Amino acid sequence: MLYQNTLQLAEHSQGAYEITELIEKIIKTSKIHTGTCHLFIHNSSSAILISDTADDSTKDMTADFMAQLAPSSIDSNENINSAMDAVPPAMKHARSQNELTIPITNGKPGIGVWQGIFLWEYKSAPIERKLTVTIMGEARHRSFRLSH
Amino acid sequence: MVHQQQLRFSTDGRGTYNISQQISDVIKKSGVKTGICQIFIQHTSASLILCENADPTVRTDLDAFMKRLVPDGDNLFKHTDEGPDDMSAHVRTVLTESSLSIPVHDGKESLGIWQGIYLWEHRTSSFKRNLSITIIGE
Numbered sequence: 001m002l003y004q005n006t007l008q009l010a011e012h013s014q015g016a017y018e019i020t021e022l023i024e025k026i027i028k029t030s031k032i033h034t035g036t037c038h039l040f041i042h043n044s045s046s047a048i049l050i051s052d053t054a055d056d057s058t059k060d061m062t063a064d065f066m067a068q069l070a071p072s073s074i075d076s077n078e079n080i081n082s083a084m085d086a087v088p089p090a091m092k093h094a095r096s097q098n099e100l101t102i103p104i105t106n107g108k109p110g111i112g113v114w115q116g117i118f119l120w121e122y123k124s125a126p127i128e129r130k131l132t133v134t135i136m137g138e139a140r141h142r143s144f145r146l147s148h
Numbered sequence: 149m150v151h152q153q154q155l156r157f158s159t160d161g162r163g164t165y166n167i168s169q170q171i172s173d174v175i176k177k178s179g180v181k182t183g184i185c186q187i188f189i190q191h192t193s194a195s196l197i198l199c200e201n202a203d204p205t206v207r208t209d210l211d212a213f214m215k216r217l218v219p220d221g222d223n224l225f226k227h228t229d230e231g232p233d234d235m236s237a238h239v240r241t242v243l244t245e246s247s248l249s250i251p252v253h254d255g256k257e258s259l260g261i262w263q264g265i266y267l268w269e270h271r272t273s274s275f276k277r278n279l280s281i282t283i284i285g286e
Contacts, residue, residue: 034152036186036282050246051238052192057227058238064224065239101247103188103280105152110280112190115246136284138150 003030003135009119011126016051016059016118023102023109023117026133033107035137040099042130045122048100053116063120104137151178151283158276159269162233164199164207167279168257168265174281175257183252183285187265190278193237194269195244201264214240220272237270244268252285 005026009019027037039048052058100117103110109117119129155170175185189196200206218239221232228234248265251258259265267277 034150034282036184036284049242050192051242055227055229058192058235061225061227061235062239062242065218065222101186101188101249103152103186103282105280110152110188110190110282112192112278115190115192136150137282 001032001035001136001138003032004132005029006130006132009129009131011128012119012121013126014121016049016063016120018053018116019119020053020109020111020117023133027104027109027135028107030135031107031139032104032135032137033139035104035135036101037104037109038099038101038134038136039117040132040134041119042132044098046129047097047120047122048131049097049118049120050100050102050111050115051118052114054114059118104135149178149180149183149284149286151180153177153281155279155281156276157267157279158274159194159267159271160274162269162272163211164197164266164268166201166264167267168201168259171265171281172257175252175283176255178283179255180252180283180285181255183283185250185252185257186282186284187248187250188280188282189246189267190280191275192241192246193234193271194267194275194277195241195246196248197244197266197268198248198250198259198263199266200262202262207266214243218243231272233270233272240268240270252283 041048153174157165157167159165171185171187187196218236220236222236225235269275
């Protein structure tokens with residue numbers, strides 16, 4: 001079974017925006033119970049990333065680190081917006097993830113309790129982003145657990 | 149055809165753990181001959197990599213490189229509730245992979261002869277790590 005949906009994400013200025021709930025809804029619409037969900041962002045100045053949802057500062061610190069890793073003339077890493085500004089585009093592209101695949105278990109994203117799916121917007125000016133979600137799998141339950 | 153199962157690994161501090169055999173077992177069990185095996189780690193302080201499997205020094209060197217690139221207790225980091233390796237582990241995870249997809253061919257993982265699948269624990273203490281493995285194919 002295959003389901004695909006291409007959508008426009010609302011305009012966002014620079015920063016990280018959680019889209020886990022949106023992905024949950026799309027998976028629910030697909031009616032696929034067990035499978036994989038592939039997310040693809042159609043541009044090279046934003047990214048799809050998994051990040052920690054327990055503490056907001058985690059994603060901010062990650063952005064700050066990226067800024068430090070590839071410093072530019074803009075010396076500011078006080079918050080995620082200024083930090084993302086400071087990362088040269090080449091570095092953003094080099095370590096960005098345009099695509100991400102997550103498992104679908106019991107009709108929901110099979111991600112960890114502290115994991116969230118985020119859109120990382122790099123552009124300062126708010127811009128609409130096209131996202132294609134491709135879900136493959138089957139409607140019936142085939143999941144079981146093994147320990148190692 | 150879809151086969152999905154969870155694997156749980158115990159890690160014993162920072163480093164890489166070869167999970168190729170366990171992934172291979174799941175593929176065998178799935179009965180899928182041609183398709184894709186998708187591996188997903190359900191954590192933000194441990195990750196997945198494909199790496200050289202012949203010389204273990206490659207992996208200790210990778211860890212040494214990562215230690216230099218992302219120092220524990222960096223002054224930049226404010227998310228330090230769980231110690232100096234807390235935030236660095238999150239950054240290490242973003243710099244590596246949470247999700248790997250590998251081809252399945254003839255009922256086996258179609259990897260290069262020197263490629264291995266590794267779980268990379270970024271925290272310095274022991275953890276239980278959950279992986280979700282989904283195999284789609286025929």
